[in-house]
Amino acid sequence: SAVISQKPSRDICQRGTSLTIQCQVDSQVTMMFWYRQQPGQSLTLIATANQGSEATYESGFVIDKFPISRPNLTFSTLTVSNMSPEDSSIYLCSVERPESSYNEQFFGPGTRLTVL
Amino acid sequence: KQEVTQIPAALSVPEGENLVLNCSFTDSAIYNLQWFRQDPGKGLTSLLLIQSSQREQTSGRLNASLDKSSGRSTLYIAASQPGDSATYLCAPNSGNTPLVFGKGTRLSVIA
Numbered sequence: 001s002a003v004i005s006q007k008p009s010r011d012i013c014q015r016g017t018s019l020t021i022q023c024q025v026d027s028q029v030t031m032m033f034w035y036r037q038q039p040g041q042s043l044t045l046i047a048t049a050n051q052g053s054e055a056t057y058e059s060g061f062v063i064d065k066f067p068i069s070r071p072n073l074t075f076s077t078l079t080v081s082n083m084s085p086e087d088s089s090i091y092l093c094s095v096e097r098p099e100s101s102y103n104e105q106f107f108g109p110g111t112r113l114t115v116l
Numbered sequence: 117k118q119e120v121t122q123i124p125a126a127l128s129v130p131e132g133e134n135l136v137l138n139c140s141f142t143d144s145a146i147y148n149l150q151w152f153r154q155d156p157g158k159g160l161t162s163l164l165l166i167q168s169s170q171r172e173q174t175s176g177r178l179n180a181s182l183d184k185s186s187g188r189s190t191l192y193i194a195a196s197q198p199g200d201s202a203t204y205l206c207a208p209n210s211g212n213t214p215l216v217f218g219k220g221t222r223l224s225v226i227a
Contacts, residue, residue: 042218104165
C-alpha cells in the first residue's frame with residue numbers, strides 16, 4: 001500500500017481566511033486526487049491534481065476557491081480560500097497505484113477543518 | 117452517471133455475529149470495486165479490492181463478493197468484534213473516471 005501523510009491533521013479557522021493542506025506520498029504516483037467529506041456525508045471528488053499542469057476540477061468546484069498545486073510526483077497542496085462555515089469538512093488526499101493491484105486507491109488520514 | 121447505494125445505512129449487532137453489508141451500483145461497466153473502512157473523523161482504509169473478473173475476494177474475516185452484471189457487491193464480516201465498529205464504504209471504479217462512493221453503512225458492534 002501507499003503511505004500518505006497530510007498536514008495539518010486538523011485546524012480551526014476564521015471566516016474569510018485561507019488554509020493550505022499538504023499531501024505527501026512515500027513514492028512517485030501518477031494520479032492524485034482531492035476529496036471533501038462534509039459532516040454526515042460521503043466523499044465528493046474536488047479535483048484531480050495533475051503534475052506539471054492545471055488541476056482538473058469536478059462540477060461545482062472552481063480553481064479560485066480550491067487552488068491546487070502538484071510540483072512533483074510525490075507532493076500536492078490544496079488551498080481552501082476565503083473560507084466560510086460551509087467549508088467545514090474533512091479533506092482527503094488520495095492516490096492511485098496502478099502497480100499495486102489494478103489501480104487500487106489509497107487515502108491519506110484526512111484534514112479536519114472547522115470554520116467559525 | 118454512476119450512483120451507489122448502500123444498505124443498511126446503519127447496523128448495530130452484538131459481538132460475535134456474522135453480518136452482511138450490501139452495495140448496489142447503476143453502471144455495471146466497472147474495472148474493479150473497493151471496500152473501505154472509515155473510523156470517525158479519519159481517513160479511509162482500503163479493505164478489499166475485487167476485480168471485475170472476480171466473483172469474490174477474502175482477507176481474514178472479511179469476504180467481498182461481486183455480481184457485476186446485476187450491479188451488486190456484498191461485504192461479509194465473520195465473527196464481528198467491537199473493533200470492527202466503523203463506517204464501511206464501497207466504491208466502484210470505472211477505470212478512467214474517479215471513484216464514486218456510497219453513503220456508507222455505519223456499523224456498531226456491541227460487546
